[in-house]
Amino acid sequence: MTEKTSTSGITTNKDFRTGITNFLFRLVRVREMAMVVLILISCVIMSILSPHFLSITNFLSISRGFSMEGMVTIGMALLLITGAFDLSVGAVMALSGIVTAFLIVTARLPYFVAVLGGLGVGLTVGAINGLLVTRIKVNPLIATLGMMTITRGMALGLTEGSPVVNVPSDFAWLGQGNVGRIPVPFIILCVMVLVTDILLRKGRTLRQLYYVGGNQKAALLSGIPVNRIILFTFMGSGLAAALGGIITMARLTSGIPTAYAGVELRVIAACVIGGASLSGGEGTIIGALLGLVFMALVSNAMTMLGVSIYWEGVVTGAILILAVSLDMLSRRRL
Amino acid sequence: MLIDRENPNLIFEARQITKNYPGTCALDSVDFSLKRGEIHALVGENGAGKSTLMLVMAGVLRPDHGSLWLDGKEIHLSDPNQAQHLGISLVFQELALCTNMSVAENIFTNMQPVNRFDFIDFEEMNRVTRSSLEAFGVEIDPQVPLRKYNLATQQIVEIARAIQRNASVLLLDEPTSAIGSRETQRLFQVIRSLRDRGVGVVYVSHKLDEVFDISDRITVLKDGKLMGTVTTHETTSDDIVRMMVGRDFEKMFPQSNITMSAPLLRVNHFTGKGFSDISLTANSGEVLGLFGLTGAGRSELARAIFGIDAPLSGDIYLDDQIVHIKNPREAMKMGIAYVPEDRKIDGLFLEMSLQNNVGSTNLETISQGMMIINRKQAALAKDWMQQLMIKARNIEQLVNYLSGGNQQKVLFAKWLARSPRVLIADEPTRGVDVGAKADIHTLLHDLARKGAAVVMISSELPEIMGLSDRIAVMRAGKVVGVFNSADATEEQLVAYASGASTNGNNSYEVHQ
Numbered sequence: 001m002t003e004k005t006s007t008s009g010i011t012t013n014k015d016f017r018t019g020i021t022n023f024l025f026r027l028v029r030v031r032e033m034a035m036v037v038l039i040l041i042s043c044v045i046m047s048i049l050s051p052h053f054l055s056i057t058n059f060l061s062i063s064r065g066f067s068m069e070g071m072v073t074i075g076m077a078l079l080l081i082t083g084a085f086d087l088s089v090g091a092v093m094a095l096s097g098i099v100t101a102f103l104i105v106t107a108r109l110p111y112f113v114a115v116l117g118g119l120g121v122g123l124t125v126g127a128i129n130g131l132l133v134t135r136i137k138v139n140p141l142i143a144t145l146g147m148m149t150i151t152r153g154m155a156l157g158l159t160e161g162s163p164v165v166n167v168p169s170d171f172a173w174l175g176q177g178n179v180g181r182i183p184v185p186f187i188i189l190c191v192m193v194l195v196t197d198i199l200l201r202k203g204r205t206l207r208q209l210y211y212v213g214g215n216q217k218a219a220l221l222s223g224i225p226v227n228r229i230i231l232f233t234f235m236g237s238g239l240a241a242a243l244g245g246i247i248t249m250a251r252l253t254s255g256i257p258t259a260y261a262g263v264e265l266r267v268i269a270a271c272v273i274g275g276a277s278l279s280g281g282e283g284t285i286i287g288a289l290l291g292l293v294f295m296a297l298v299s300n301a302m303t304m305l306g307v308s309i310y311w312e313g314v315v316t317g318a319i320l321i322l323a324v325s326l327d328m329l330s331r332r333r334l
Numbered sequence: 335m336l337i338d339r340e341n342p343n344l345i346f347e348a349r350q351i352t353k354n355y356p357g358t359c360a361l362d363s364v365d366f367s368l369k370r371g372e373i374h375a376l377v378g379e380n381g382a383g384k385s386t387l388m389l390v391m392a393g394v395l396r397p398d399h400g401s402l403w404l405d406g407k408e409i410h411l412s413d414p415n416q417a418q419h420l421g422i423s424l425v426f427q428e429l430a431l432c433t434n435m436s437v438a439e440n441i442f443t444n445m446q447p448v449n450r451f452d453f454i455d456f457e458e459m460n461r462v463t464r465s466s467l468e469a470f471g472v473e474i475d476p477q478v479p480l481r482k483y484n485l486a487t488q489q490i491v492e493i494a495r496a497i498q499r500n501a502s503v504l505l506l507d508e509p510t511s512a513i514g515s516r517e518t519q520r521l522f523q524v525i526r527s528l529r530d531r532g533v534g535v536v537y538v539s540h541k542l543d544e545v546f547d548i549s550d551r552i553t554v555l556k557d558g559k560l561m562g563t564v565t566t567h568e569t570t571s572d573d574i575v576r577m578m579v580g581r582d583f584e585k586m587f588p589q590s591n592i593t594m595s596a597p598l599l600r601v602n603h604f605t606g607k608g609f610s611d612i613s614l615t616a617n618s619g620e621v622l623g624l625f626g627l628t629g630a631g632r633s634e635l636a637r638a639i640f641g642i643d644a645p646l647s648g649d650i651y652l653d654d655q656i657v658h659i660k661n662p663r664e665a666m667k668m669g670i671a672y673v674p675e676d677r678k679i680d681g682l683f684l685e686m687s688l689q690n691n692v693g694s695t696n697l698e699t700i701s702q703g704m705m706i707i708n709r710k711q712a713a714l715a716k717d718w719m720q721q722l723m724i725k726a727r728n729i730e731q732l733v734n735y736l737s738g739g740n741q742q743k744v745l746f747a748k749w750l751a752r753s754p755r756v757l758i759a760d761e762p763t764r765g766v767d768v769g770a771k772a773d774i775h776t777l778l779h780d781l782a783r784k785g786a787a788v789v790m791i792s793s794e795l796p797e798i799m800g801l802s803d804r805i806a807v808m809r810a811g812k813v814v815g816v817f818n819s820a821d822a823t824e825e826q827l828v829a830y831a832s833g834a835s836t837n838g839n840n841s842y843e844v845h846q
Contacts, residue, residue: 202453204446211443214432221430222443223415281434 031275035290042297050304058300060183064251066296067185068093068244069263069270070289074196075237076267077288078206082230083213083280084133086237087144088125090263091151093245094256096121098155100246101164101255104171111171118246119239125151126238130231148264155257164255175251185247192240197285209233213280269316270295273323295319344406345370345534346391346422346503351400353386353558360386361397362558368503368534373525375549375566376538379578379795379828383558384538388507391536392424393417404503423501425492425509433481433488438463440480441495466494469527471520486513493521497528504528505536510544511629522548540627542571542834554578571834572825579795579824587800588779595619597654598787599670599756601639604648608634609811612648616756616787621778623802623819624791626831631811632791633675636758640672641665652756666695671754673745675761675791681745682733688744689715689729695748718747723773739770746777757781758789763797775801795824807831 047054072089079085100118103109109117125147132143177184199206211219212226220226249255274291276283298319299312346368353361361383368374376384389395391402393411402409404420411417414424431440438459439446447455447462463476470490480488489509496504506525510518525535525548539545545552546566554561554577561577598618603611609631616622624632638645641659649656652668659665665672674680683691693700693711700710715729722743726736733744742763749757759778763771778801782788792798798805798819805822807815807830815830828834 198453202456204448204452204454207439207446207454208444210435210439211432214434215430218430218432218443221414221426223418224444281432 032284032287032290035274035287035294039290039294039297042294042301046297046301046304050301053301053304056181060181060186062296062300063186064183066292067183067189068248068251069267070189070292071192071240071244071247072237072263073267073270073288073292074192074285075233075240076264077271077274077276077283077285078196078200078209078233079237080268080271080276080278080288081200081209081213081280081283082233083216084140084230084234085144085268085278086126086129086234086241087141087264088129088148088151089237089241089267090260091148091155092122092125092238092241093248093260093263094258095125095151095155095158096242096245097249097259098159098164098255098257101167101249102158104168105164105166115246118249119242122238122240122242122245123235124238126235126241127231129238130234133234134227134230152257152261159255159257161257163257165253167249167253167255169253172250172253175247175249185251188243188247193285193289200285210281213282215281266295266316267292269320273320291323343369345404347403348387348391349401349403351387351390351397351402353383353390353395353397359558361390363400364555364558364560366391366553366560367563368536369550370534371529371532372550373529373535373537373548375545375552376536376555377540377542377545377552377574377578378555378561379793382555382578384555385507386558387555388424388505388536388538391417391503392422392505394424418499418501421500421502422505423496423499423503424505424507425496426507431480431488431492434479436477437467437474437480437483437491438476440491441466441476441498443495445499462498463494466498467491469524470494471523472517486517489513490517490521493524497524501533503534503536505538507538508540509537510539510541518544540832542574542832545574546571571829575825575828575832575834579828588776590779590783592619592803593783594785598652599639599789600651600654601635602649602651604635604638604645604650606634606638606643606645606648609638609808612813614806614813614816616789618755618785618787619782620803621782621788621790621801623798623805624789624808625793625795625798625805625827626808628793630808630831632808633760634811635808636672636760636789636791639665640670640758642672666752669752669755671749671752671757673749673757673759673762675764677741677745681748682741684734685732687730687732688719688724688726688736691733691744692718692729692747692751696751699751714751715747718751722747722750722777737770739766739773742766742770742774746774750777750781754786756787756789758791760791761793762790763792763794795827798827799824809833 043054052058072093076086076089096118099121100114103114103117104111129140129144129147132138133140173184175185179187196206200209208219208224208229211222211224212229216226245260248259270292271283271288272278272291273294274283274287274289276288295316298315302312302315303309344367348364348366351361351364351366352359364383364387366376366387376387378384386395390397393414393416396412402411404422409420417424432443438456441463442459447458449455460476467474467476467490472487472490474483474487474491480491483491490513493506493509509521513521525537529535537545537549549566551563552566552569552574553563554574556578564573595617597615599616600614602613604613605611612635626632634643637643639650639659641661641664650659651657657668659668662672678684683694689711692715693706696714697706700706700714712729718724719726719729724736724743724747725740733741736744757778762778763774766774775797778788778790782803790798790801799822802819805817805819805827806813807817807827809831817826
């Protein structure tokens with residue numbers, strides 16, 4: 001990159017140079033990169049503190065643990081981008097697991113049909129959430145809070161509070177199995193992340209979510225079907241939660257009505273740490289997932305360091321507030 | 335009527351458009367025509383119906399009567415998308431952009447170029463964006479989120495977007511309200527080049543100098559009626575001003591002479607965001623009218639006096655004593671009251687009762703120690719409900735369910751109950767019906783005559799002329815003239831406010 005080149009050479013070199021600085025500049029400012037750096041740093045610290053941390057077994061166990069929450073995180077990130085969120089995902093995970101287990105154990109339906117039934121639960125709850133928000137204009141907080149209570153109540157009511165057990169062990173492969181050494185749920189999650197992230201960056205349809213979240217009125221005036229998009233995103237979120245719930249049920253070979261209570265707030269926190277905003281229009285799938293990975297790492301670290309699991313909330317909450325505060329402060333300067 | 339129905343040059347026509355709102359007729363059988371390759375300015379006072387006509391032509395509003403014609407064929411617009419598909423693009427006065435998205439993505443909203451996988455072709459999008467923005471001579475990175483740019487740039491992006499949609503009819507509603515003169519000149523270049531390509535441009539502006547600079551024809555609206563369409567180079571700004579203000583009858587305003595008058599509130603070389611170097615005195619006993627166009631800095635001045643926004647420099651004097659007002663609480667303690675422009679956002683607690691609203695600014699008088707005495711609050715509210723003739727079921731009624739005029743009266747009750755020495759009222763009769771309007775006028779007049787200093791910000795000429803004892807005209811953040819209302823003419827005020835008056839540009843004249 002010297003100036004001692006021909007006229008045409010200078011222009012190309014200049015373009016090249018600005019291209020690279022531009023690229024680096026943007027890379028540093030992207031939230032995902034910050035998250036990756038943060039995760040690497042905590043990995044380094046952890047491997048020094050605990051010799052067991054830097055083992056493939058530990059990583060694979062972490063990955064299986066957060067895969068189901070990861071699926072929910074994808075749906076939640078999409079919703080947050082449109083400017084909404086869904087509190088009912090934890091309850092949907094429980095109910096869809098129970099319904100699928102019911103259909104397998106009691107109704108003795110083929111696995112395929114049972115899974116469809118479980119997914120149907122998520123799709124239905126998502127559709128109701130979406131219709132309440134778009135048609136009746138109920139605030140997402142209220143709509144999904146109500147649906148969360150109803151769905152959780154159904155899970156508890158249908159089972160009288162006790163788990164649905166005796167799910168055949170061959171169904172358990174979905175949650176417990178491996179391909180090579182890689183857990184099946186983690187493979188499913190990776191595929192989901194890749195597809196949604198690419199479609200959200202480049203696909204014309206999913207790209208519309210950002211317009212809706214950025215300025216609903218402007219989106220409407222530009223011919224974007226705002227209500228339909230919000231409705232479908234709620235349905236997608238319900239579907240992702242149902243899938244996570246069914247895989248969890250397979251992993252535990254039982255449908256547990258109290259499973260995943262409180263996961264909705266953890267997932268929203270992960271999305272926000274990864275760059276999403278409650279006011280919409282911001283965030284990416286990869287970012288949200290990295291936020292979740294970071295939270296999983298922190299909880300793993302605390303376990304390994306012998307800190308009581310009961311203290312986890314203190315750390316997670318502090319990270320959430322710190323991430324958002326740093327974001328607000330960096331914005332103020334612009 | 336200058337419309338030639340057979341003219342093949344006409345690209346777009348609005349015929350006999352009528353639009354009624356409850357209580358007012360926003361447009362009354364208005365004809366408007368646009369030729370291919372023409373810049374047609376639409377002017378009129380606030381409330382003359384310009385924006386309504388634009389919204390009708392863009393398909394946002396549906397007229398009660400009348401028809402729209404494009405290329406000689408009648409069209410029926412049900413929403414703005416349909417208008418856009420037909421090549422009619424409106425650039426909104428308040429920007430309709432997604433500032434979280436990149437510049438390029440805003441220009442290509444919902445019409446992004448895609449490759450064979452149906453993925454958005456960002457390279458192509460950025461390339462076209464860069465080249466189309468070059469025409470404006472502004473350096474904009476297409477990949478940067480729009481929120482990083484200022485309002486002027488955003489305005490240009492919005493216009494570039496309309497152009498990108500291959501508009502054959504471009505409707506611009508006050509496109510220069512947020513941008514400086516350099517950008518304005520660039521914008522004009524682009525508008526002229528669009529005209530030369532055959533695009534018809536409708537240009538709404540308050541700024542007459544701009545209108546004369548850019549337009550080929552001018553149409554004047556007044557009170558929803560068409561006053562006429564003239565060719566720009568055959569007319570003068572005096573003619574246009576006369577067409578804008580010419581009135582059928584003088585409305586009745588309360589009249590009585592000032593009995594006592596002494597300087598009460600004075601600002602000296604007062605400068606802040608949106609206004610600069612203001613020196614102005616409001617006397618007790620008088621109504622001081624503050625006239626100007628939207629964005630002239632009047633509300634900003636009022637907000638700074640009331641301690642909402644911090645001024646940059648200059649002093650405020652009360653009774654010739656210098657005072658420092660850091661926040662509205664301090665202003666209130668000094669006897670200043672501010673009735674804001676937007677009652678729904680800045681003025682009222684819509685989901686609370688009439689009595690709670692009146693009580694909100696009078697907590698000292700209705701409390702004993704730490705406790706609010708309900709009896710006192712109710713008595714205060716009832717008293718003011720009677721005095722201002724507020725039509726409500728009772729003092730428990732939620733303010734949200736009152737009519738605009740009665741809401742405005744509740745807002746005044748809130749502040750009048752404090753017996754202010756200085757009352758600053760920002761557009762005191764915006765969106766209220768005729769009856770309530772007259773009541774509010776009487777109320778402001780009486781308050782002044784009882785010895786308060788009333789500062790009234792208004793964009794309505796009859797109100798300014800009829801109610802003020804003195805009138806200060808602001809333009810672009812400065813006071814450009816102070817008049818005794820008895821000596822001032824409407825033409826004069828409009829000329830000073832719009833910059834059409836040559837000596838009104840920078841001079842500070844006092845006609846007392």
